[in-house]
Amino acid sequence: METRQQKVELARRALAHLDIRGTDQAASTMELPVTLYNDVNRFNREKQAIFMELPLALGLSIELPQPGSYKAMTVMEKPILLSRDENGKAHAFINACRHRGAPVCQEGKGQGKRFVCPYHAWQYGLDGQLKGIYGSNTFGDVSPATHSLTELPCAEQSGLIWVCLTPGKTFNIDDWLADFRPELDSLELNNWHIHEQRWLDGPGWKVAWDGYLEAYHHNTLHANTVGRYTIGNLMLHDTYGPHQRLVFARRTLAEMKEQTEQDWDPDQHLRQIHSVFPNLSISGVLGDHCLVSHVFPGPTPDSTRTLQTVLVAKEPVTEEEKTASDAFSATVLQAVQEEDYPMGYKIQKGLAAGGNKVFTIGRNEPAIQHYHKWVKHFTEAKEAVCS
Numbered sequence: 436m437e438t439r440q441q442k443v444e445l446a447r448r449a450l451a452h453l454d455i456r457g458t459d460q461a462a463s464t465m466e467l468p469v470t471l472y473n474d475v476n477r478f479n480r481e482k483q484a485i486f487m488e489l490p491l492a493l494g495l496s497i498e499l500p501q502p503g504s505y506k507a508m509t510v511m512e513k514p515i516l517l518s519r520d521e522n523g524k525a526h527a528f529i530n531a532c533r534h535r536g537a538p539v540c541q542e543g544k545g546q547g548k549r550f551v552c553p554y555h556a557w558q559y560g561l562d563g564q565l566k567g568i569y570g571s572n573t574f575g576d577v578s579p580a581t582h583s584l585t586e587l588p589c590a591e592q593s594g595l596i597w598v599c600l601t602p603g604k605t606f607n608i609d610d611w612l613a614d615f616r617p618e619l620d621s622l623e624l625n626n627w628h629i630h631e632q633r634w635l636d637g638p639g640w641k642v643a644w645d646g647y648l649e650a651y652h653h654n655t656l657h658a659n660t661v662g663r664y665t666i667g668n669l670m671l672h673d674t675y676g677p678h679q680r681l682v683f684a685r686r687t688l689a690e691m692k693e694q695t696e697q698d699w700d701p702d703q704h705l706r707q708i709h710s711v712f713p714n715l716s717i718s719g720v721l722g723d724h725c726l727v728s729h730v731f732p733g734p735t736p737d738s739t740r741t742l743q744t745v746l747v748a749k750e751p752v753t754e755e756e757k758t759a760s761d762a763f764s765a766t767v768l769q770a771v772q773e774e775d776y777p778m779g780y781k782i783q784k785g786l787a788a789g790g791n792k793v794f795t796i797g798r799n800e801p802a803i804q805h806y807h808k809w810v811k812h813f814t815e816a817k818e819a820v821c822s
């Protein structure tokens with residue numbers, strides 16, 4: 436974990452804002468033309484440059500807990516298969532048989548030794564190698580060299596499985612994370628447990644994602660859910676290349692003023708959100724619970740699919756612990772599904788009706804500003820991250 440000294444420093448910064456009702460700020464407001472939110476051509480360019488060509492954290496390492504673990508899912512209309520081979524190495528494949536393209540694994544998680552295609556029973560190993568062909572003496576010559584599963588570049592780091600969705604590319608995860616890596620490591624994601632996981636439909640990528648990057652809306656839109664615990668409009672903002680760390684303060688923050696620094700327990704009063712470019716938010720909302728959100732653009736600019744994963748620090752055993760974890764899960768589901776995303780759909784109606792030519796991003800919304808600068812960077816002046 437981060438050292439106590441680092442957390443104390445965050446608490447000091449938050450308390451300094453509390454006294455003056457302040458927050459970390461960008462240098463100026465930013466105007467974003469709404470075409471960046473709803474133009475189909477722009478959307479397709481951005482989706483290609485960012486979501487197809489950069490490394491994405493597609494899964495948590497704990498989702499593939501041991502050799503033989505696998506997970507099949509659809510990511511942005513692509514059938515993807517993640518697996519952990521006998522040696523413990525994580526792989527990512529296009530979930531499509533090399534005979535005539537059927538998915539070799541049905542969606543979901545499991546444990547096994549082989550993937551057997553349900554169409555004509557070709558078999559593949561956990562490393563994607565073609566292992567067997569039904570009726571091979573009648574089929575003709577094919578070999579593992581040419582007919583193994585199509586592998587995607589994949590790396591495992593900081594408790595996450597990183598994948599580039601374009602076959603044949605490569606990436607260096609150390610370069611991609613750079614100084615954000617110790618931040619992610621401090622979360623010790625491999626020590627958490629998955630309590631619940633679900634997919635949610637939501638409004639467009641940027642309309643949805645902007646909401647993960649500020650606390651300005653918490654005391655209004657989330658007055659009855661997560662906003663009950665948060666001081667709205669107080670945020671600490673630190674950047675690490677395209678990645679970001681946001682820190683929100685809990686309403687109990689003022690209690691720290693009554694204590695000496697030696698007695699401080701910053702975890703009780705601060706909430707850290709690690710925002711991994713372009714679409715992963717890891718939000719330690721209440722210390723022993725964590726919300727992990729993967730937001731994937733849909734086929735058009737006005738829809739997303741969000742994979743929401745609720746983690747618990749310790750698997751709930753007692754009824755009381757289970758009730759607490761269920762309550763946390765229900766609260767974050769309500770906040771996103773009944774508050775954030777319905778607001779997003781309404782915003783999109785206004786967009787379609789021509790209500791705004793630009794959106795103005797405030798000085799108090801520095802993380803949104805940072806995000807959009809990097810979207811522009813990768814789309815317009817593409818830096819070689821994957822080659």
Ligand code: FES
Pocket residue numbers: 532533534535536537552553554555556557
């Ligand atoms: S499509 Fe898989 S064995 Fe034919």
Ligand SMILES: [Fe+2]
Pocket residue numbers: 646647652657770775
């Ligand atoms: Fe929200």
